[in-house]
Amino acid sequence: MSNEVCVVGSVALDSVETPGGRADDQLGGSCSYFSLAAAFFAPVNMVGVVGRDFPDEKRDFLASRGINMDGLDTVDGDTFRWSGRYHENMNVRDTLDLQLNVFESFNPRLSEACRKSDFVFLANIIPSVQAGVLEQFDSPLIVGADTMDIYIDDAREDLEALLKNVDLLSINDSEAVQLAGEANVVRAARRILDMGPDTLLVKRGEYGALQFSADDIFAVPAFPLETVVDPTGAGDCFAGGLFGSLAEAGEVNRRSLRRAVVYGSVVASFAVEGFGVEGLRQVEREDVERRFREFMALTDFHTE
Amino acid sequence: MSNEVCVVGSVALDSVETPGGRADDQLGGSCSYFSLAAAFFAPVNMVGVVGRDFPDEKRDFLASRGINMDGLDTVDGDTFRWSGRYHENMNVRDTLDLQLNVFESFNPRLSEACRKSDFVFLANIIPSVQAGVLEQFDSPLIVGADTMDIYIDDAREDLEALLKNVDLLSINDSEAVQLAGEANVVRAARRILDMGPDTLLVKRGEYGALQFSADDIFAVPAFPLETVVDPTGAGDCFAGGLFGSLAEAGEVNRRSLRRAVVYGSVVASFAVEGFGVEGLRQVEREDVERRFREFMALTDFHTE
Numbered sequence: 001m002s003n004e005v006c007v008v009g010s011v012a013l014d015s016v017e018t019p020g021g022r023a024d025d026q027l028g029g030s031c032s033y034f035s036l037a038a039a040f041f042a043p044v045n046m047v048g049v050v051g052r053d054f055p056d057e058k059r060d061f062l063a064s065r066g067i068n069m070d071g072l073d074t075v076d077g078d079t080f081r082w083s084g085r086y087h088e089n090m091n092v093r094d095t096l097d098l099q100l101n102v103f104e105s106f107n108p109r110l111s112e113a114c115r116k117s118d119f120v121f122l123a124n125i126i127p128s129v130q131a132g133v134l135e136q137f138d139s140p141l142i143v144g145a146d147t148m149d150i151y152i153d154d155a156r157e158d159l160e161a162l163l164k165n166v167d168l169l170s171i172n173d174s175e176a177v178q179l180a181g182e183a184n185v186v187r188a189a190r191r192i193l194d195m196g197p198d199t200l201l202v203k204r205g206e207y208g209a210l211q212f213s214a215d216d217i218f219a220v221p222a223f224p225l226e227t228v229v230d231p232t233g234a235g236d237c238f239a240g241g242l243f244g245s246l247a248e249a250g251e252v253n254r255r256s257l258r259r260a261v262v263y264g265s266v267v268a269s270f271a272v273e274g275f276g277v278e279g280l281r282q283v284e285r286e287d288v289e290r291r292f293r294e295f296m297a298l299t300d301f302h303t304e
Numbered sequence: 305m306s307n308e309v310c311v312v313g314s315v316a317l318d319s320v321e322t323p324g325g326r327a328d329d330q331l332g333g334s335c336s337y338f339s340l341a342a343a344f345f346a347p348v349n350m351v352g353v354v355g356r357d358f359p360d361e362k363r364d365f366l367a368s369r370g371i372n373m374d375g376l377d378t379v380d381g382d383t384f385r386w387s388g389r390y391h392e393n394m395n396v397r398d399t400l401d402l403q404l405n406v407f408e409s410f411n412p413r414l415s416e417a418c419r420k421s422d423f424v425f426l427a428n429i430i431p432s433v434q435a436g437v438l439e440q441f442d443s444p445l446i447v448g449a450d451t452m453d454i455y456i457d458d459a460r461e462d463l464e465a466l467l468k469n470v471d472l473l474s475i476n477d478s479e480a481v482q483l484a485g486e487a488n489v490v491r492a493a494r495r496i497l498d499m500g501p502d503t504l505l506v507k508r509g510e511y512g513a514l515q516f517s518a519d520d521i522f523a524v525p526a527f528p529l530e531t532v533v534d535p536t537g538a539g540d541c542f543a544g545g546l547f548g549s550l551a552e553a554g555e556v557n558r559r560s561l562r563r564a565v566v567y568g569s570v571v572a573s574f575a576v577e578g579f580g581v582e583g584l585r586q587v588e589r590e591d592v593e594r595r596f597r598e599f600m601a602l603t604d605f606h607t608e
Contacts, residue, residue, distance in 0.1 A: 088487070183392070186530045207511035208525055219602050221512055221523035226490045258605040298523050301562040302606045 003247045004043045006114045007034045007240070008133045009123025009146075010103055011048040011072065013058075014276060015083035016230055018090065023230070026276025027058045028082060030123035030146065033233035036280050037240025037267040038121075039065040040288050042247035045114050047071035047133070051078040051102045061281070071114055077102040090231050091205055110136045119247040122166070123236060124148050127158035134165060142252050144168040144243055146235070152178050163196040167252075170201040170239040185210065186217075199257060201242065201264075203235050211261050218258050223269035223295055230275045234268045237280070241267030241288075266291045307551045308347045310418045311338045311544070312437045313427025313450075314407055315352040315376065317362075318580060319387035320534055322394065327534070330580025331362045332386060334427035334450065337537035340584050341544025341571040342425075343369040344592050346551035349418050351375035351437070355382040355406045365585070375418055381406040394535050395509055414440045423551040426470070427540060428452050431462035438469060446556050448472040448547055450539070456482050467500040471556075474505040474543040489514065490521075503561060505546065505568075507539050515565050522562050527573035527599055534579045538572045541584070545571030545592075570595045 014028030031048040038044045045068045054074065062069060080103035083096045107129060118141040122130040130145060137143075145166045151159055152175060159179075163169065169192065173185055179195075180188035185202060189212040192200050200212040206228070208221040242264035249256035266288055273279040318332030335352040342348045349372045358378065366373060384407035387400045411433060422445040426434040434449060441447075449470045455463055456479060463483075467473065473496065477489055483499075484492035489506060493516040496504050504516040510532070512525040546568035553560035570592055577583040 184530060184532070186528045204511065207508065208523075210525070210528060217528055217602055218605075219512075219525035219528060220605075221514070221525055224490045224514060224521055224523060226488060228488070255605075262605055296606055298521055299603060300606055301522075301524075301559075301566055302600055302604055 002116065002118055003250050004045060004117055005038045005119040005121065005243050005247045006045045006047065006071075006110075006117035006137075007031055007038065007121040007123055007243075008047040008108060008130070009034060009125055009236075010080055011046075011050050011054070012080040012082050012103075013054075014081070014232060016232055016275060017085040018230055019086065019088050020229060021275070023275035023278075025055075026278070027061065028232065028276055029080060030125070030233075030236045032062070032277065033236035033271065034121060034123050034240035034243070035062065035067045036065055036277055037237040037264070037271070038244030038247070039067050040241065040267060040283075040285050041244030041263065042119070044068065044244070045071055045117065047108050047110065047114060049073045049075060049102050049106050049108070050080075052076060054079045061277070070111060071108065073108070075102050084232070086231065090228055093231075108133055118142070119243055120144070121239060121243050122146070122162075123239070127151055127155045127162045131158065131162045131165075134162070142167045142246065144170060144239065146170045146239055147175065149175060149178060160195060166197050168199040168201065169197040170203065170235070170242070172203045172205070172235060176200070176202045201239070201261065203238055205231070205234070209238070209261060209265060211257065213257075216254060218261060220261055220265055221299065222265060223291065223298065225269060225273065228272050229279065231272050232276065234272050237271040238264040238268040240264070262292060262295055263288070266295055306420065306422055307554050308349060308421055309342045309423040309425065309547050309551045310349045310351065310375075310414075310421035310441075311335055311342065311425040311427055311547075312351040312412060312434070313338060313425075313429055313540075314384055315350075315354050315358070316384040316386050316407075317358075318385070318536060320536055320579060321389040322534055323390065323392050324533060325579070327579035327582075329359075330582070331365065332536065332580055333384060334429070334537075334540045336366070336581065337540035337575065338425060338427050338544035338547070339366065339371045340369055340581055341541040341568070341575070342548030342551070343371050344545065344571060344587075344589050345548030345567065346423070348372065348548070349375055349421065351412050351414065351418060353377045353379060353406050353410045353412070356380060358383045365581070374415060375412065377412070379406050388536070390535065394532055397535075412437055422446070423547055424448065425543060425547050426450070426466075427543070431455050431459045431466045435462065435466045435469075438466070446471045446550065448474060448543065450474045450543055451479065453479060453482060464499060470501050472503040472505065473501040474507065474539070474546070476507045476509070476539060480504070480506050505543070505565065507542055509535070509538070513542070513565060513569060515561065517561075520558060522565060524565055524569055525603065526569060527595065527602065529573060529577065532576050533583065535576050536580065538576050541575040542568040542572040544568070566596060566599055567592070570599055
């Protein structure tokens with residue numbers, strides 16, 4: 001078994017406005033956030049596509065975190081661009097502009113090395129592409145996936161087919177309700193587990209997360225933050241921290257899954273403290289460990 | 305020191321409509337919910353007022369839980385009545401009718417026994433009445449209080465004066481934001497602690513609660529429920545369970561406060577499983593303990 005993580009998803013240049021400021025041409029995309037988060041814990045292979053305009057500075061930053069970019073294709077055209085604006089209540093945002101560019105024809109062929117990965121994550125892209133990638137892997141120990149509202153609505157058949165082959169689905173609470181057609185999150189989770197996944201992570205933003213399996217529920221609050229600069233990518237960082245931690249543990253069980261959720265939450269909490277990936281730029285593994293210990297103190301009524 | 309709890313607040317007859325049904329003339333009011341919740345853990349003295357129409361059946365139920373009702377005055381007139389309707393999203397409700405009746409002139413004189421109480425809770429009533437009651441106590445170990453949006457807006461001066469003499473304030477997240485004039489809950493909490501309380505409990509409904517003190521934050525998720533019948537009184541039950549647990553512990557420190565928050569959350573989770581106080585009717589202390597243990601399993605990543 002290898003403890004390498006392979007993640008397939010979008011790599012983008014984001015422009016974000018929040019009540020507190022704005023930042024243009026930030027490194028973004030689900031694959032970028034996930035990779036940076038997972039790289040605290042394990043070797044990461046990112047699979048994605050960018051255009052000729054993708055800045056060397058972004059590439060260098062990813063490389064500086066030890067992320068293997070052999071699977072990041074550079075092709076003629078422009079990189080995927082997204083711009084959005086957050087409301088005063090940072091739980092709500094509007095997409096101002098979306099240009100798929102080179103991402104529109106993204107249909108990756110995995111390298112021999114990637115095919116052998118044990119920890120596979122299909123970040124938020126169209127379900128048929130997720131499925132096309134998934135079938136190229138040899139025999140992963142665990143397959144995770146994310147999705148979003150538009151695919152739940154417009155590509156439900158493909159998504160449901162994919163979910164039969166997904167071990168861990170990571171979505172937010174409104175997506176869980178939408179996917180299950182059930183307003184109560186506990187009942188929604190049960191329906192989603194019936195669709196295939198063994199484990200469901202329901203992310204609730206500033207309120208924390210719930211992780212469901214057939215016979216277990218794990219609940220964690222979010223790390224309370226005085227400053228939230230930009231929530232973009234928090235969910236991808238959560239999933240990346242979770243998968244990285246699982247890969248480091250080298251096994252998937254109740255204990256490793258629970259600790260992985262806390263690590264995911266910790267990495268996400270750093271990410272939202274800056275624009276784009278800036279919140280993670282200065283963070284080292286020892287900072288992650290310090291906040292993990294703070295998280296234990298924050299939630300502990302067990303051991304005293 | 306005595307471990308008796310004394311709570312001052314409203315006793316009402318509620319009519320509630322939810323997406324799932326309706327129930328009329330239910331036992332309600334902050335004092336009723338608080339008392340029933342606290343009574344799982346400690347002797348409770350309730351101080352309130354009802355009219356001649358208050359049914360014996362309600363009185364008998366309170367008495368069956370060992371609640372001392374010497375401080376519950378019965379006067380000429382009708383009992384406080386509230387009726388409300390919950391939206392599909394049970395976090396939102398409309399008040400359909402409110403008749404203060406005998407509660408309008410509520411201005412209690414405490415008995416000698418009540419004055420000696422060490423665990424005092426001023427449930428959600430007008431701040432000037434809370435202050436008038438508070439000055440009648442001899443020297444409580446801890447004074448808790450609740451309040452609500454209309455008092456934060458319309459009686460801010462009285463409320464701020466009261467808060468100087470309150471040790472633990474229990475409010476929900478929107479009230480915390482309103483009271484502090486600060487949208488971030490961590491910064492809002494710091495401002496509220498500066499107003500007087502040593503401890504602030506911020507209730508977040510189905511998302512759990514945060515408890516703040518000068519040098520500590522404790523975060524707990526809510527117990528995940530498949531069925532929420534009626535959220536009315538959940539916050540009062542949370543505070544009641546918390547105060548009852550503190551009184552049982554007989555001391556106020558980091559450990560007892562944290563366990564008390566979990567007990568508060570547990571009792572509130574039972575309360576919302578039925579209309580009015582019905583969710584608590586069949587619950588015994590052993591059920592509370594069982595759910596406390598389930599809560600430990602739900603949140604544990606510390607001890608494995």
